[in-house]
Amino acid sequence: QTTIKIASISPLSGGQSNLGTQIRNGVQLAVNEYAPLFKKAGFNLQLVPYDDQADPATGTAAARKIASDRAILAVVGTLNSGVAIPASAALAPSNLVMISPANTANQVTDRGLANMNRIVARDDSQGPAGANFIMNNLKAKKVYVLNDKTAYGEGLAAEVEKALKAKGVTISGSEGTEEKSDFSSIVAKIKLTRPDAIYFGGIYNQIGVFIKQLRGAGIDTPVVGGDGLDSSELPVIVGKAGANNIYYTTVAAPLEALPAAKTFATSFQKTFNTPAQGFGAFGYDAAKVTLQGILDAARANGGKVPSRKQVQDTIRKGTYKGLLSGEVSFNSVGDRKAATLYVIKVKDGKADLETSLPVKPPKN
Amino acid sequence: MIKTTVHPGPAVPGSTSSILEVDGLTKEFGGLTAVNAVTMHVPKRSIVSVIGPNGAGKTTFFNMITGIYAPTHGSIRLDGRELVGLRPDQVTEAGIARTFQNIRLFSSMTSEENIMVGRNARLKSTFVDAVLRTRRFHESEHEAREAARIMLDFVGLSRWRNEIATNLPYGDQRKLEIARALATTPQLILLDEPAAGMNPRETEDLKALIRRIRDELGVTVCLIEHDMRLVMTLSEYITVLDYGTKISEGLPHQVRNDPAVMEAYLGRGAAAGEYGKEERANG
């Protein structure tokens, strides 16, 4: 029995470890699920998780290390686009495929690397989707745009702002903040400028605190965000009372909507003793794509261990169905060909599907 | 501020050129005037003393001369050059070196290294020289080491050369401080209570050392001391401060017999002769 390994790169310690652990756990779940299949094919399947601490340099070092372990055939990662970009570059020379469960920044695939793929939407489709929703559904004329000053949040917010401006919507404010606790000055500014809607590119644990303080100051303006808000923790942080009028775009349908997701959520909870969140589901999906790709490549290789190049090419070409987020196939640069963006509405602390719209990457 | 100049003019009769001329020097700390319009001229190659009761402002006076405190008023000239406004290191470069009332040696350095730092200001080598190890660098290093050797010899501490400075016995630390100060090749050296913590026998040695500093090195010496035996036998001229003001100055016997000084400083029986020695032991 030959051992085949896949690796995950995500922040397992440090401030973003909550999300990073979700990814790792999602991948682990998929690996557990696929291990029997691999066994049948004559392989011993293992996961090696790496911690990038959300730091590009650490991530790159991990990637180089992964590249040197020839038993590793594919990588699932990362959480942060800022890490994905250099890490995928470090993996590229050894044709080691990387499937991202979370990175939405345009640059991730815009560089045209053969090994970099993602199952999430790009910011330049997520941004306009958010913008369209703000204009068409919320009918906002004046929007306040915020971001968290990370590669992801700022990139997404910039896309939203671009799309809004193009349609003649007034941007009453646009700024970034790394603050995680005190938003009183921003809330005051919002109170002063009275926008019709607020867009915040960032992650739920920051935005949640912001919304809580916003609602506490008596402002009920709708808040819109991207996939960073896709977490069951969001309403908990905001608090039942204020968890209204929040919308976000995401590529995964709400877990409750899918029967498969229900099973996933229960087994996730059972295995790891924490509830599954959006990124857990993405990690799971990305790993499934990866593992299915490896199996396919092995089959094509006559049941022998495929080369990394074979895995890389197979995955780029393949089509994967029945995932939590629907069907996955990649275009020439590794963007998901057709994804559905769901707009989720949080009302009274409950996330419900508001609308859904199909999105396509710029290239095909 | 009223300038009360008590005895202006050349200090020691006969000597004309002063190396240090302090005029109307004043220092205020908040409401306290620690030094009050003090004027003092130090003749070249002399040994002079500043004495006075505790808290009279002697150390503060030294601190102003060496640039550690900025004077509130007054001027300080070394060989005609104004020093007020210069940083301490510039004052040292100009030619004044000092020791401290509370010994301040570099605690992680050996005796030799301490002295080499003292030599620093006179060395010519630069950063670039050090990196490139030019000839100038080697010359400088040699000069510094040589200076350390000579100075250690001069004060008689050669055996402590490689010992950490702060491990030396107290009295030797004082001597090391003097050696370090001398390594800057000063024109004038200020000694703040050099004999403190020394027994009479060691004080005698110190006295000889101070004389040699003047005679062999040609350095003018100005010292603060409470040991009257030392002061009276060593100094050629004495300035007395009390509450920041100069209350007397002159030759040792003049000062010793000045009633103001006796009242403020020396206390009863001081005028009788040598201070403090026999009167008690023989009792």
Added chain:
Amino acid sequence: MELSVLLPFIVNVIVGGLILGFVYAIIALGYTMVYGVLQLINFAHSEVFITGAVVGFEVFRILQDSTMNGYLKLLIALIAAMLVSGLLNVLIERLAYRPLRGSPRLVPLITAIGVSLILQDTLRFLEGLQGRFDLTYTLPAGFGDKFCSTNSTCAPVGDFLRTIGVDVQLKDVILVVVSLVSLAVLNYVVNRTRLGKAIRAVSQDRVTAGLMGIDSNLMISATFLIGGALGGVSGVLFGLKFGTVNAYSGFDPGIIAFTAAVLGGIGSIPGAVLGGLLLGVIQNLIGVMNIFGNLLGFANLSTIDASYSKIGPFIVLVLILIFKPTGLLGKSNVEKV
């Protein structure tokens, strides 16, 4: 823009800054106390105070369904947090700092960083075991409400604040009151009592304090206990105010709070408070600089947005320290030359 809109805006920004400032102030005191006695930047303090926040969270969670008076719950949370944080701080000192007495000061500084990292992961692990990561305070009913907004029996103060449009919530008032009380108590202890004088003596010269009959280890432990207890208080207040904490959320406010302590003059209690308040207000003012830029038509000012509020404190610190090298109220070290 009309004054009637602008005025409450400015007032809110400043009031928000002041409230934030009280949080900083009381965190800063934890740093200042320890700094004063060991000349150590206790990097672990940010975790000590987050531990307080965690304890507070757990108390509120356990008492969630009890019908107990909300203020009583708060009191229990405060006391529990003070105890746990205080003892934790003492423990840290015993295990990680005391064996290093006499080492160069950077050595305990590095252990402090090490302890800080250890505590971060430990807290995360402990909460992770229960499936939690971000801890969200569920406050007793009424705590988070706007200052007498629903109740018709409003205090005149509440009416007044409401008419001028100031967003002060009950919890903000509680925060300020608790901070003030802790500050007063601390100030009294340090400056007026025998214990305080002994602590100050130990902080200046441990050997000589021993010669006065003072057990310096005991005093250092006492200092860590007090500092930790203050950390506990600040943790609960932090959770109360911002609602959510996690194992890592102490780091940033910790740094700002230490900056506040430095700004006020390390070792000075009123200084820490002044520094905290000042930094809180400045942070908020810088956060709204772009609004003023827009209003006044200064394009350059408009680019200074909220992302700069994080570094505002440091720039202010540089400016102030250039003119007052020992902080606003710091006593200079008077070393006799």
Added chain:
Amino acid sequence: MVNSAASSSAAVHQPVAPSTTGAAMLELNDVHSYYDHIHALKGITLTAYEGEIVALIGGNGAGKTTTLRTVSGMMKPRGGTLTYLGEDIAGKPAHQTMQMGMSHVPEGRRIFPQLTVRENLEVGAYTITDRKLIEERVQEGFAYFPRLRERENQLGGTMSGGEQQMLAIARALMVNPRLLLLDEPSMGLSPLFVEAIFDIIVKLNREHNTTVLLVEQNANMALAIAHRAYVLQTGEMKLSGKASEIAKDESVRKAYLGDD
């Protein structure tokens, strides 16, 4: 070696000869102390009886300061026995020995620089809880050194060298010690105050029966007021005896008193 414990002929300043028949207050027997690897005390044996002034003299680095530090518990001896009031105090930390009625004026004064003059004195009275008594003692200190009263609220660190010395002495007297350890109390003091200090020592000794262990470079004066004296040299006890006899000793005069 002269090792007479009895003291019959008194120096000028000591009208009453202390009883040496009583128990020794402080006893050092073959005490060894080290700084790291520096062997600073090489077997010191010394006794102080209640009500005695004992002078320790010796050159620079002889180990006088080290002896006092060892007694007060600032450092722990590595060998020998150390008894105070019949109790073994070797290795007891300073704060405990101080609570047993000792007081130590350390070398280098060691004023608390950031405490005011008054606070320095109050901290000196840490072991006393009676506020009235503390205030009394503070006033007593002010009476000894009027300069301190003038500067009651000045920070200790800004005082002049001599002023700090006065403060250090006044601080040590706050507890009215049974055993007073004085390390060069006259250092940095002007002649007037040197006399004052010696007067105070004698007065304490006479009126409060305070035992004094006195280290002085000003050996003439120290020997003049002491009952007995020990001569230290490079960590060893070279000589001991009645102060007046030591003062007359030729070799001592030559080595320490500066007679040529």
Added chain:
Amino acid sequence: MTVATPPQANPTVRRPVVKPDRTVWLMLFFIVTSVLLLVSHEPDVLRNLGPLGSVLRNKVVEALVVSLFLANVLFAYLWKAANWAKLIVGVGSLLFVLPLAGQADTSLLDLSIQVMIFAALALGLNIVVGLAGLLDLGYVAFFAVGAYTWSIFASPRFGEVLKYYGSNPGTTGSGTLALGLVLTAITAGSMIYIRGLHGRVAPTRLSNLSFLLAGFGLLAGILLVGRSILVLASGSAAALANGINPGFFWLFLALSIMAAAIVGVLIGLPVLKLKGDYLAIITLGLGEVIRVLANNLGLYTAGSQGITPIESASVPWFNSLVGALGFGQDQYYLLFLYVLVLIVIAVILLVNVRLDKSRIGRAWIAIRDDEIAAQAMGVPLMQTKLIAFATGASFAGVMGMLFAAKQTFISPESFNLLQSITVLSMVVLGGMGSFSGVILGAAVVTLLNLRILPGLGEASANVPWIPQEVNPANFNRFIFGAILVAMMLLRPEGLLPNKRVARELHHEDDQEDESKDGNASGLNQGGDVYSAGLATIKEDDKPGGNR
């Protein structure tokens, strides 16, 4: 009655410790670890080794092998051995075995570069903290400056910048250039003149003011010149779409050093007057300021998006050489950087050693021990501190540039406070003030973070009885923190302590446990490794002279 002769204290005799000759051991160790390293990175060989192979494959074992191999260099330095042996081991391991192993496992090259980058940072910070006693918690700022200096020019960013200036020329033109040049010349000239004047006569308020004014003028002049050059060059924006010619790499090696040194001086000027922890917190803040600026000046730095791809120099003969040696094309640039970094760190080490034993090195230690005494001995405080700051900064600057070239991507996240703290921990862990110590500290911490901890996580990931929640991979911070604490408790003086600091450690203001071990080490006051956080002199008694 024995007569006392004047005491003759003897300096403590230091018996020279006779080290056994370990040439044989060294060579043996070298051969064994080299073989282990090479074997453990050859999967084909491993497969044939059976159980031994699987042991070697274990990630923890692998990390240990790498560490042991790197220890070669350490032993070559520490042990007494024949010089030829030391040379063989040093050169052999760094120039032959390691690259050879890197051929099979590129991550080894990456790791070694990272180790050396951190070693250089640690050496730089060591000057600032260890020698001059200035606690700098924002050291990574200089690293960032070096990184960005190269990245902006050697990436598509440069084209963007030019494009921007091309479309927003404002009133800038060649006239502006002339004006800027004249302003620069005049102000620089007057600054030099005033400085010269200050050497001779005491500075007055007026002269200080004019110096400051000239300084601002100079800044404005430089800005004008820079701006006009950018505008004038904007025509070639398209041609420079991928950044400048990589041939400029060598020029920028010097420029990054200068840029970092200048920033060091600029940051140092206002803050170096402060003492101890005041300085610490301000440098911490200024480090953050630089990071936030990088995050906000999107035009130049691409903000949070980061700059990519960043060019690296390409040296054809080197490439063909290593190509001939069998290295893969993708390994060329890493190998090139490896050799370059090796050379740079050798130079840095040399500079360090030379400075330490020089006038300036003594001045640094003197101000660390006692600022006032140092000043009274003629050491100019500000200047000496600024040199320390600038020297330390320049090391970080050059390594920042090489880091950027290695990563091909940089973003502000890489320059956060934690990095500064990590470098500081390397310095303290290794032994403040000791060059070999801080290099060892850097190696240990980097190996820990990049090899050993991940290795632990990996090795335990598939061990059935270790649940995922307690997988060491989740506890990187915890373990790192615990190791920091443990090492500090066990060896507070550092792994390879500087003799000077070790000596001092025993004369610290340690007022504590000496009563326990019979050792009054704490009785000397002062001499802390960095100056106390308290100003020495009351503000209203500023030292004479103006700085």
